Amino acid sequence: MKILIQNGRVIDPASGFDQTADVAIAAGRIVAMGQAPADFTPNRVIDAKGCIVAPGLVDLAARLREPGQEHAGMLESEMAAAVAGGVTSLVCSPDTDPVLDEPGLVEMLRYRAEKLHQARVLPLGALTVGLKGDVLTEMGQLTAAGCVGFSQAEVPIPSTQVLQRALQYASTFGFTVWLRPQDLHLGKGVAASGPLATRMGLSGVSVAAETIALHTIFELVRSTRTRVHLCRISSAQGVDLVRQAKAEGLPVTADVSINSLHLTDADMGYFDSRARLTPVLRQQRDRDALRTGLADGTLDALVSDHTPVDADAKALPFAEAEPGATGLELLWSLALKWGQESGVALPQVLSRITADPARVLGTALGPLQDSVGHLALGGVADVCVLSTEGHWPVTAASLRSQGKSTPFSGYELPGRVLLTVVGGQVAFEAP
Numbered sequence: 528m529k530i531l532i533q534n535g536r537v538i539d540p541a542s543g544f545d546q547t548a549d550v551a552i553a554a555g556r557i558v559a560m561g562q563a564p565a566d567f568t569p570n571r572v573i574d575a576k577g578c579i580v581a582p583g584l585v586d587l588a589a590r591l592r593e594p595g596q597e598h599a600g601m602l603e604s605e606m607a608a609a610v611a612g613g614v615t616s617l618v619c620s621p622d623t624d625p626v627l628d629e630p631g632l633v634e635m636l637r638y639r640a641e642k643l644h645q646a647r648v649l650p651l652g653a654l655t656v657g658l659k660g661d662v663l664t665e666m667g668q669l670t671a672a673g674c675v676g677f678s679q680a681e682v683p684i685p686s687t688q689v690l691q692r693a694l695q696y697a698s699t700f701g702f703t704v705w706l707r708p709q710d711l712h713l714g715k716g717v718a719a720s721g722p723l724a725t726r727m728g729l730s731g732v733s734v735a736a737e738t739i740a741l742h743t744i745f746e747l748v749r750s751t752r753t754r755v756h757l758c759r760i761s762s763a764q765g766v767d768l769v770r771q772a773k774a775e776g777l778p779v780t781a782d783v784s785i786n787s788l789h790l791t792d793a794d795m796g797y798f799d800s801r802a803r804l805t806p807v808l809r810q811q812r813d814r815d816a817l818r819t820g821l822a823d824g825t826l827d828a829l830v831s832d833h834t835p836v837d838a839d840a841k842a843l844p845f846a847e848a849e850p851g852a853t854g855l856e857l858l859w860s861l862a863l864k865w866g867q868e869s870g871v872a873l874p875q876v877l878s879r880i881t882a883d884p885a886r887v888l889g890t891a892l893g894p895l896q897d898s899v900g901h902l903a904l905g906g907v908a909d910v911c912v913l914s915t916e917g918h919w920p921v922t923a924a925s926l927r928s929q930g931k932s933t934p935f936s937g938y939e940l941p942g943r944v945l946l947t948v949v950g951g952q953v954a955f956e957a958p
Contacts, residue, residue: 528552528553528570528571528951528952528953529551529552529553529567529568529569529570529571530551530552530553530569530570530571530572530573530908530948530951530953531549531550531551531552531563531567531569531571531572531573532549532550532551532552532573532575532580532910532912533549533572533573533574533575533576534547534549534574534575534576535547535548535550535575535576535578535579535580535912536578536579536580537550537560537580537581537902538579538580538581538873538874538877539560539581539582539882539901539902540582540874540875540877540878540881540882540883541582541878541881541882541885541900541901541902541903542901542902542903543874544560544902545874546561548560548561548562548580549561549562549563550580550902550910551563551564551567551569552908552910552948552951553567553951554951555907555908555950555951555952556905556906556907556908556951557902557903557904557905557906557907557908557910558904558905559904560902560904571953573912573946575912575945575946577914577916578912578913578914578915578945579873579877579912579913579914579915580902580910580911580912580913581613581877581881581902581910581911581913582615582877582881582882582899582900582901582902582909582910582911583613583614583615583616583881583899583900583909583910583911583947583948583949584612584613584614584615584616584858584859584880584881584911585614585615585616585617585828585880585881585884585885585888585899585900586609586612586614586616586617586618586830586831586833586855586858586880586884587617587618587756587758587782587828587830587884587887587888588618588620588758588759588782588784588830588831588832588833589605589609589614589617589618589619589620589830589831589832589833589854589855590619590620590622590833590834590835590851591605591606591619591623591636591648592605592623592835592929592930593605593623593636593639594623594624594625594632594635594636596623596624601929602639602640602643603643604835604927604928604929605833605835605855605928605929606640606643606645606646606648607645607927607928607955608833608853608855608856608926608927608928609645609646609855610645610646610947610949610954610955611855611856611927611944611947611955612831612855612856612857612858612859612944613858613859613911613913613944613947613955614646614831614855614858614947615646615647615899615909615911615947615948615949615954616646616647616649616885616895616899616900616909617646617647617648617649617833617855618649618650618651618675618676618888619636619648619649619650619651620651620678620680621650621651621652621653621658621677621678621680622653622658622680622681622682623636626653626656626657626658627650627651627652627653627669627674628652628653628655628656628657628658628664628669629669630665630668630669630671630672631672633650633652633669633672633673633674634672634673636648636650637650637672637673644949644950644952644954645949645954645955646949646954647895647899647909647949647950649673649675649888649891649892650673650674650675651674651675651676651677651678651705652664652666652669652670652672652674652676652677652678653669653677653678653679653680654677654678654679654684654693654704655679655684655689655693658679658680658682659682660679660682660683660684660685660686660689661686661689663689663692663693663696664677666696666697666700666702667700670700670702675703675888675891675892676702676703676704676705676756676888676891677693677697677702677703677704677705678704678705678706678758679706679707680707681707681709681805683709683710683711683714683740684711685711687743687747690743690747691747691750691751694747694748694751694753694755695751695753697753697754698751698752698753698754701754701890702754703754703755703756703889703891704753704754704755704756705755705756705758706740706744706755706756706757706758707757707758707759707806708737708738708740708741708744708757708758708760708765709732709736709737709740709806710735710736710737710739710740713732713733713735713736713739714732714736714737714740715730715732716729716730716731716732716807717729717730717732717803717807717845717846717850718730718731718732718792718795718807718808718845719731719732719792719807719808719809719810719813720732720733720734721792721809721810723792723793723795724792727795727798727845729845729846730846732806732807734762734763734764734765734809734813737760737761737762737764737765737806738762738764738765738768741757741765741768741769741772742768744757744779745768745772745777745779748772748777748778748779749777752778753778754778754779755778755779755780756779756780756781756782756887757769757779757780757781757782758781758782758830759782759783759784759787759806759830759832760781760782760783760787760817760820760826761783761784761787761806761807761809761813761817762809762813762816763812763813763815763816763817766816766817766819766820766825766826767816769781769820769825769826770820770825773825780827780828780886780887781825781826781827781828782826782827782828782829782830782884782887783817783820783821783826783828783829783830784806784829784830784831784832784854785829785830785831785832785854785857785858785861785862786804786808786832786852786854786934787806787808787809787813787814787817788814788817788818788821788829788861788865789814789861789864789865789935790802790808790814790934791808791809791810791811791813791814792807792808792809792810793811794808794934795808795845798844798845799845799934800841800842800843800844800845800848800932801841801852801932801933801934801936802934803841803845803848803849803850803851804832804850804851804852804934805834805850805851818865818869821865821879822869822871822875827879827883827884827886827887828879828880828883828884828887829858829861829862829865829879829880830858830884831854831855831857831858832852832854833852833853833854833855833928834850834851834852834853834854834930835851835853835928835929835930835932836849836850836851836852836853836930836932837849837930838931838932841932851930851932852930852932852933852934852935853926853928853930853931853932853933854933855928856925856926856927856928856944857921857933857935857940858880859880859911859913859942859943859944860919860940860941860942860943861935861940862876862877862879862880863876863915863941863942864940864941864942867941873915881900881901882900882901883900884900885899885900885901886900895907907950907951908948908950908951909948909949909950910947910948911944911946911947911948912944912945912946912947913942913943913944913945914942914943914944914945915941915942916942917941917942917943918939918940918941919939919940919943920937920938920939921933921935921936921937921938921939921940922936922937923936943957944957945957
C-alpha cells in the first residue's frame with residue numbers, strides 16, 4: 528500500500544519539523560516528507576488540509592486486561608480503542624492473570640497483539656515473581672522475549688533490601704525499572720487525605736505515601752545508578768522531588784495521568800465511583816503543580832492510565848468499587864485541552880505524547896528506536912491525522928473500549944483522531 532497524506536500541518540517534535548507538507552508512505556515506511564517524489568504513485572491519497580499530521584501517539588500506561596481479566600477488556604477491544612485514540616505504541620503493565628513473569632507469557636501476548644495488526648504492544652515484565660516482592664524474575668530472559676522494562680505495577684515491594692537488589696541487578700544489564708511511588712502501609716486508602724475525604728468518611732492516602740517512596744527510590748538510585756521511570760506522579764510535593772532529583776543528575780524520568788492532570792478530589796462528587804482511581808485524585812494545588820511540571824519537562828510524558836473496568840465492578844459503594852478508568856481514546860483530546868488551558872504550544876503538547884515517551888523507552892525499543900514517536904525518513908510509518916477543531920461528547924457509545932467507565936463521561940472534549948496508520952497500514956479511520 529502506497530499512501531500520500533497531503534496538505535496537513537506536519538509536526539514532528541523529535542526533529543522540530545513543523546510546516547505544511549506531504550507525507551509519502553510505501554512498504555510500511557516513510558519515503559518522503561515535504562513533497563512526494565515525482566514517480567510516487569499512491570494507492571490512496573488522504574487530504575489532511577486543516578489538520579495535524581503527527582507521529583503515532585506513544586502511551587506509557589495501558590492495561591489490556593488479557594490474559595485473565597477478559598470480562599473487563601478483550602485484547603481486540605482495547606487494541607481497537609488504542610488506534611481510535613491515535614495510539615500506535617503502548618506499554619502494558621505486568622499485573623495480568625497470570626502475571627507476566629515468564630518469557631512464554633510475554634511471547635504469547637505479543638503474538639496475539641501482532642496478529643491483530645493494530646497498535647504495537649510493549650510489555651513490562653514483572654520485577655518479582657508473581658509480583659510478590661520476594662524473588663527476582665529472570666530479567667534477561669524476559670527482555671529477550673520482548674519486555675521493555677520491569678515493574679511491580681500497583682504492588683509495592685515490602686522489603687527495601689529486595690528493591691535494592693532488583694535495582695542493582697537491573698543496573699548491571701542496563702534495564703529500566705518502572706515504579707509507582709507509593710508506600711505500602713500509607714497508600715491503602717481510597718481518596719486523597721484532606722477535608723473532603725474526612726467529610727465523606729473515606730479512608731485517606733496522604734501525600735507522604737508518595738514522597739516517602741520517592742525518597743527511598745532516589746536514595747537507592749544514588750547508590751545503584753539504575754535508570755528508573757516513575758509512574759503517575761500525583762502530588763505537588765512529588766513534582767518538586769522529581770525536579771530536585773533531575774537537577775541532581777539522577778537517571779530518572781516520570782509521567783502523569785490524564786486523570787490527575789485535569790481532575791481533583793472534588794470530582795468524586797457524591798461518591799461517584801467513576802472517580803475511584805489509582806493514584807487517587809488530589810487537591811487543586813496538586814493538579815496545578817502537575818500541569819506546571821508537565822509543561823516545564825519535570826514530568827516527561829502524559830499517559831492515559833487506561834484501566835478498563837467491568838460495569839458491575841463500578842456499581843458498588845465508592846470504597847468497594849474497583850479503581851480504574853478507560854483512557855486510550857481520550858489521550859489526544861485531554862492533551863490538547865491541557866495545552867489550550869495552560870498556554871502550551873501545540874508542538875510541545877504533541878511532544879509529551881510522542882517523542883518524550885519514546886525517549887523514556889530509549890534503547891529498549893531496539894530497531895524501532897528511530898521510528899516510534901518520530902516521523903523519520905526511512906522509519907516505520909506510524910502516523911496519525913488529528914483535528915484540533917470542534918468538540919465531541921464522551922459517552923459509552925463513543926468509546927470502543929470494553930470498559931465504559933471514565934470520570935470524563937458527559938464532557939465535551941476538543942479535537943478528534945481522524946486517521947491512524949500503523950506500520951504503513953490504515954488501522955483506524957473516523958466515520
